[in-house]
Amino acid sequence: MQKTILHMDLDTFFVSVERRLDSRLNHKPILVGGLTDRGVVAACSYETRGYGIHSGMPMKMARELCPEAVVIKGNAGTYSKHSDEVTEIIKEQVPLFEKSSIDEFYADLSGMDRFFGCYKYAMELRQRIIRETGLPISFGMSVNKVVSKVATNEAKPNNQLKVDFGYEKAFLAPLSIKKIPMVGDKTYQTLRNLGLRKIKTIQEMPIDLMQRVLGKNGIVIWKRSNGVDNTPVIPFCDRKSISNERTFERDTIDVVKLKGILIAMTENLAFQLRRGQKLTACVTVKIRYSDFNTYSKQMRIPYTSADHILIPKVLDLFRLLYNKRLLVRLIGVRFSHLVSGNYQINLFEDTEEALNLYMAMDRIRERFGDKSVIRASSMGAKTIGRMHNPFNGQPPIVLAHRKQ
Numbered sequence: 001m002q003k004t005i006l007h008m009d010l011d012t013f014f015v016s017v018e019r020r021l022d023s024r025l026n027h028k029p030i031l032v033g034g035l036t037d038r039g040v041v042a043a044c045s046y047e048t049r050g051y052g053i054h055s056g057m058p059m060k061m062a063r064e065l066c067p068e069a070v071v072i073k074g075n076a077g078t079y080s081k082h083s084d085e086v087t088e089i090i091k092e093q094v095p096l097f098e099k100s101s102i103d104e105f106y107a108d109l110s111g112m113d114r115f116f117g118c119y120k121y122a123m124e125l126r127q128r129i130i131r132e133t134g135l136p137i138s139f140g141m142s143v144n145k146v147v148s149k150v151a152t153n154e155a156k157p158n159n160q161l162k163v164d165f166g167y168e169k170a171f172l173a174p175l176s177i178k179k180i181p182m183v184g185d186k187t188y189q190t191l192r193n194l195g196l197r198k199i200k201t202i203q204e205m206p207i208d209l210m211q212r213v214l215g216k217n218g219i220v221i222w223k224r225s226n227g228v229d230n231t232p233v234i235p236f237c238d239r240k241s242i243s244n245e246r247t248f249e250r251d252t253i254d255v256v257k258l259k260g261i262l263i264a265m266t267e268n269l270a271f272q273l274r275r276g277q278k279l280t281a282c283v284t285v286k287i288r289y290s291d292f293n294t295y296s297k298q299m300r301i302p303y304t305s306a307d308h309i310l311i312p313k314v315l316d317l318f319r320l321l322y323n324k325r326l327l328v329r330l331i332g333v334r335f336s337h338l339v340s341g342n343y344q345i346n347l348f349e350d351t352e353e354a355l356n357l358y359m360a361m362d363r364i365r366e367r368f369g370d371k372s373v374i375r376a377s378s379m380g381a382k383t384i385g386r387m388h389n390p391f392n393g394q395p396p397i398v399l400a401h402r403k404q
């Protein structure tokens with residue numbers, strides 16, 4: 001059966017939320033991000049694009065390029081709330097959808113054609129989102145995710161585009177190779193150095209040649225260029241969570257040790273999030289006491305993957321949950337409501353230095369293993385737990401195997 005895949009993307013999402021909260025910002029150049037000299041641009045309005053501004057650029061440089069821009073320190077909590085509002089509308093209207101990032105959705109409308117025209121249905125959904133949330137959103141529709149995503153980007157801002165079945169290659173042909181999802185700056189340069197500019201040229205190349213130059217990625221890029229993509233829409237509710245838990249050899253009431261282990265687990269899970277380019281919006285802490293009664297408590301939070309935000313939440317939950325008189329048999333941490341995304345959402349609080357610090361720590365972990373860099377406060381967990389203590393005669397504590 002031929003599929004109908006819808007891709008929806010909120011336009012300059014952070015900027016649009018700020019404008020919804022203060023209409024005086026309409027039509028003005030807006031920069032959202034860290035306000036200090038070391039801050040980074042997390043989002044910018046279309047009005048700033050002509051000045052050569054793009055997200056990820058140092059805020060200081062952006063302000064120099066466009067001194068008249070209104071600079072706003074973003075708020076992850078506000079954006080998460082508005083993202084949830086849009087998600088609720090889509091959830092009501094579409095049985096199978098994927099939330100692929102804080103401001104992006106895929107929906108599989110296959111089979112709905114008999115009852116409704118899919119395009120008409122998507123148009124009405126888009127209008128409803130705009131009407132009820134006040135946020136501009138664009139969509140692309142085609143037979144698969146890749147072509148629909150490209151179509152959305154071509155439709156923007158605040159518009160829609162349908163690529164009819166059979167016209168995928170023709171639609172992609174005149175576009176720049178930069179428009180293919182997954183072609184980043186580095187791949188783009190490699191392809192440019194080969195003299196490639198338009199997707200059409202890749203379409204006409206033999207697939208083996210692409211493979212020789214770019215390996216496995218070359219095959220994927222070639223297929224995408226030809227409008228071929230079979231990746232399914234992953235239902236939102238099936239989004240996996242990541243968790244870590246540990247059963248003690250001997251039940252314990254040592255709170256310092258428990259906290260140290262929770263911090264170590266959180267650091268490790270946060271690293272897993274960042275490595276998988278994911279953000280979490282829900283934290284759960286679980287405690288099982290020696291009588292096998294198990295309790296857990298969870299908290300919704302703004303989307304994040306940053307240790308310094310997640311650790312205090314985990315410790316708060318532990319404080320609320322923990323009954324001091326009882327021996328603990330097991331503790332665990334879980335992050336759920338995962339969406340794809342990167343550091344961008346945390347840029348408002350953080351300086352470029354903090355960001356670089358995370359990246360540097362993660363690079364060390366990639367090279368030397370998960371536990372090669374840890375926070376001083378979780379060192380306790382390391383000395384009491386993961387490192388063998390020659391004086392107490394107990395076996396070393398090993399962190400539970402990570403479940404994916």
Ligand SMILES: [Mg+2]
Nearest residue numbers: 009010011103
């Ligand atoms: Mg967007």
